[in-house]
Amino acid sequence: MSSSKPAPRPTPTLGAVGLQLGTLRRLPVVNHIAVALVPQAANHAGEVRFVVEGALDGAPLLGGQTANERALALFSQLRMWDTEHNTGVSIYLLLADCAGEIVADRGIHAKAGPHTWVAICSEMEAAFKAVKFESGALRGIQAVTHQMVDHFPAAARNANELPDSPWVI
Numbered sequence: 365m366s367s368s369k370p371a372p373r374p375t376p377t378l379g380a381v382g383l384q385l386g387t388l389r390r391l392p393v394v395n396h397i398a399v400a401l402v403p404q405a406a407n408h409a410g411e412v413r414f415v416v417e418g419a420l421d422g423a424p425l426l427g428g429q430t431a432n433e434r435a436l437a438l439f440s441q442l443r444m445w446d447t448e449h450n451t452g453v454s455i456y457l458l459l460a461d462c463a464g465e466i467v468a469d470r471g472i473h474a475k476a477g478p479h480t481w482v483a484i485c486s487e488m489e490a491a492f493k494a495v496k497f498e499s500g501a502l503r504g505i506q507a508v509t510h511q512m513v514d515h516f517p518a519a520a521r522n523a524n525e526l527p528d529s530p531w532v533i
Contacts, residue, residue: 393498394530400505401528408512409519410451410472411526413442414505417533419460431458435465438533445469447525451516455504457492464488464504475515484508 397414404412415438420429429437435456439445444452450471457464466481473481484507491500 393501394532396498397501397505397530398528400502401530404505404509404512405524405528407518408451408509409449409516410453410512411444411447411524411528412453412455412505412508412512413444413526413528414501414530415442415454415456415533416530417456417458420458431456431461431463432465434458435467438531439467442526442531444526447471448523449516451512452526453508453512455488455501455508457488457497457501459497462489462492464492464500466504466508472511472515476511480511 394416397416401412401414415435417434417438420434435454438456439452439454442454444454444467446452447469450469452469453472454467455464456467464485466485468476468481484504487507488500488504491497491503
């Protein structure tokens, strides 16, 4: 009879899609996303929110909701459209599918155009599929922020209309 020590438990990462919600909220990457969002908000008059969802369940899953449809529903639920200049942008990550979606309100969408969001999403998804969730997320935030700064730079009165913190579902 041999007595062996149990193997050490690996540090959880976003690459481990089966994470429980509580574990996901405590991951350093979620804190890194929060740290990236907050100082960027002072540089533009838009609102950016990063949303991470482990997997669809319940009504979205049973209803066959796509990542894009879910991102639109959450954009509305978070009231990202409720900004003075219509500059809300939601960056959505569905871990189970390694899918990213960007939903932009009409003010910033009219300036940046759909090709911009598609390009940013493609770059993020390539990183996600390579299990580089943090770098993909941070590059996506930087690219969206760049669009905000270009089209809606910070004004003298730059009110923060919506929360900046990432939302983990």
